Amino acid sequence: MSDGNPAKTTPYTVPIGPIHPALKEPVMFTFRMNGEQIEKADFAPGQTHRGIEWMGMRRNPIQIVHLTDRICGICGVSHSLAFARAVEQIMEIDVPERADYIRAIIAEFERIQSHLLWAGMAAHELGFDTLLHLTWRVREQAMDTIELLTGNRVNYGIIQIGGVRRDITPDQHPAIHECLDYYRDLQGKLLRIFLEDATIQMRCRDCGILTRDDALRLCTVGPTARASGVNMDVRVDFPYAAYGDLDIEPILPDRYLGETRGDVFDRIVVRLLEVEQSAGIIRQCLDVMPAGDILWETKIPKILAAFKKAHGEAVGRHEAPRGEVLHYVRMDGKEHPTAWKVKASSYSNLMSWIPMLEGEQIADIPIIVASIDPCLSCTDRVAVVRGGRRSIMTKEELHRLSVEKTRRLMR
Amino acid sequence: MLECGDAMANLPMIPELLKQLFRQPATNTFPAKYLPPSVTGFLKMVSRGEAAIHPPVATPPEFRGKITYEPEGCIGCSLCVKICPAHAIELVNETKTIRIYVSQCIFCSQCTDMCPKGSLKMSDEFLLADEDRYSDNLIVE
Numbered sequence: 001m002s003d004g005n006p007a008k009t010t011p012y013t014v015p016i017g018p019i020h021p022a023l024k025e026p027v028m029f030t031f032r033m034n035g036e037q038i039e040k041a042d043f044a045p046g047q048t049h050r051g052i053e054w055m056g057m058r059r060n061p062i063q064i065v066h067l068t069d070r071i072c073g074i075c076g077v078s079h080s081l082a083f084a085r086a087v088e089q090i091m092e093i094d095v096p097e098r099a100d101y102i103r104a105i106i107a108e109f110e111r112i113q114s115h116l117l118w119a120g121m122a123a124h125e126l127g128f129d130t131l132l133h134l135t136w137r138v139r140e141q142a143m144d145t146i147e148l149l150t151g152n153r154v155n156y157g158i159i160q161i162g163g164v165r166r167d168i169t170p171d172q173h174p175a176i177h178e179c180l181d182y183y184r185d186l187q188g189k190l191l192r193i194f195l196e197d198a199t200i201q202m203r204c205r206d207c208g209i210l211t212r213d214d215a216l217r218l219c220t221v222g223p224t225a226r227a228s229g230v231n232m233d234v235r236v237d238f239p240y241a242a243y244g245d246l247d248i249e250p251i252l253p254d255r256y257l258g259e260t261r262g263d264v265f266d267r268i269v270v271r272l273l274e275v276e277q278s279a280g281i282i283r284q285c286l287d288v289m290p291a292g293d294i295l296w297e298t299k300i301p302k303i304l305a306a307f308k309k310a311h312g313e314a315v316g317r318h319e320a321p322r323g324e325v326l327h328y329v330r331m332d333g334k335e336h337p338t339a340w341k342v343k344a345s346s347y348s349n350l351m352s353w354i355p356m357l358e359g360e361q362i363a364d365i366p367i368i369v370a371s372i373d374p375c376l377s378c379t380d381r382v383a384v385v386r387g388g389r390r391s392i393m394t395k396e397e398l399h400r401l402s403v404e405k406t407r408r409l410m411r
Numbered sequence: 412m413l414e415c416g417d418a419m420a421n422l423p424m425i426p427e428l429l430k431q432l433f434r435q436p437a438t439n440t441f442p443a444k445y446l447p448p449s450v451t452g453f454l455k456m457v458s459r460g461e462a463a464i465h466p467p468v469a470t471p472p473e474f475r476g477k478i479t480y481e482p483e484g485c486i487g488c489s490l491c492v493k494i495c496p497a498h499a500i501e502l503v504n505e506t507k508t509i510r511i512y513v514s515q516c517i518f519c520s521q522c523t524d525m526c527p528k529g530s531l532k533m534s535d536e537f538l539l540a541d542e543d544r545y546s547d548n549l550i551v552e
Binding site: 069070131137140147152155166193196 | 428473490494497517520521525
């Protein structure tokens, strides 16, 4: 705003971020405003790069599993599961069936708590803090059950290469069922409070629209894509863990509302309905879960020795609460992987901000930004620091750099 | 947009709010039942035995808290040093025992799974805040 005669000309520029009370994580937005209306939106992530992949290259996969727990504070099991699946494919490990079911149960509990956390956050962004407190109170039931099953509320540490570290014992079943019944009884109330509320309808209906074509073009994933009517879910499209045996149908907003508009309201609907769906999946898992081992190999030194025989590369995918996460791992007969790449679900979803935000009001920025459930510290994989100069890397340049890196790795 | 008669129907949170007035708060008041003028002052009084702490929510049976170590059974194999993802454990060469820096520990319990002698356990202690990351409370050996 320093050039010419400031503040007198339209369009003017409003920067929001990198740190801003309306944003829960650092990201830099630049809006070109015409009055209250956004004419053009742009954003720059990359403010929370932590170098987790770099740390991973110096550790063996058993250690990395605990590192992946910490990529995201909410998706505690999603990254671990995707990573473990990648390593298991390289090593051709058959995960015991019971472990697959336990993985699915924990992943679904995680989805419940993550969606409720998001719903509370959405209410908070609307200025509806009463609802935030109610939602986060009911979320505690899922957190307590996760704590009972895994030992801790966050950073569960349940996944091991080739299985899970803790079994679900029969004496835990009543507590799990109590939690599931709680959410079954609560579902009607949650839907009523969120979807029939006049304030939420006024703020969220037809706000931040992402059309189905845009959702497909920008490769959005997870609830953001489903809310725009894209029928996709990694659990259904490419089943893994126990999901192949279970009856799951991707949740689309027209199932509840009869139409798909792709707005913020639809994203609330999809996430709230998925809470119920996840509870149903856990019920199915508990009913059909077979008895047996939970680990491919119980002796950890033997797993470590097996890493030294592993050659190859693989991609592990998982439908995290926010969408598909993808881990690429390459092992070359050493204890630590040669390459490890993480693609968090928000990475695919961030670009959908642009069509959502353009044409909207400035006051709707917080809820639209929050509506894709962005997780920026999971997403940030690269920070280029070179003499303080700023430049934009094009797709061609990034492609050239990745080809160079692959050649370097293959040498 | 809102009609007065329909206000309750369109604001379903209001009956919920009114009900909440007669419910117990969901939050456990910790460490004191009512907010003391100074929390650090209150904790000092607790350490002197002049006040009682309001108990925290109980931890689950398999909780992973501060690590405990029994040097007697330890054979100094250093498998735990090798497996620790946070590099929080070091081998003390003179005594062939280990030293664990709790401030660096990530409570994954991988070393307790790995230990061939069962010398390492996770306790249920979780109040580990300290001003000094190398204080006696945060180094286990």
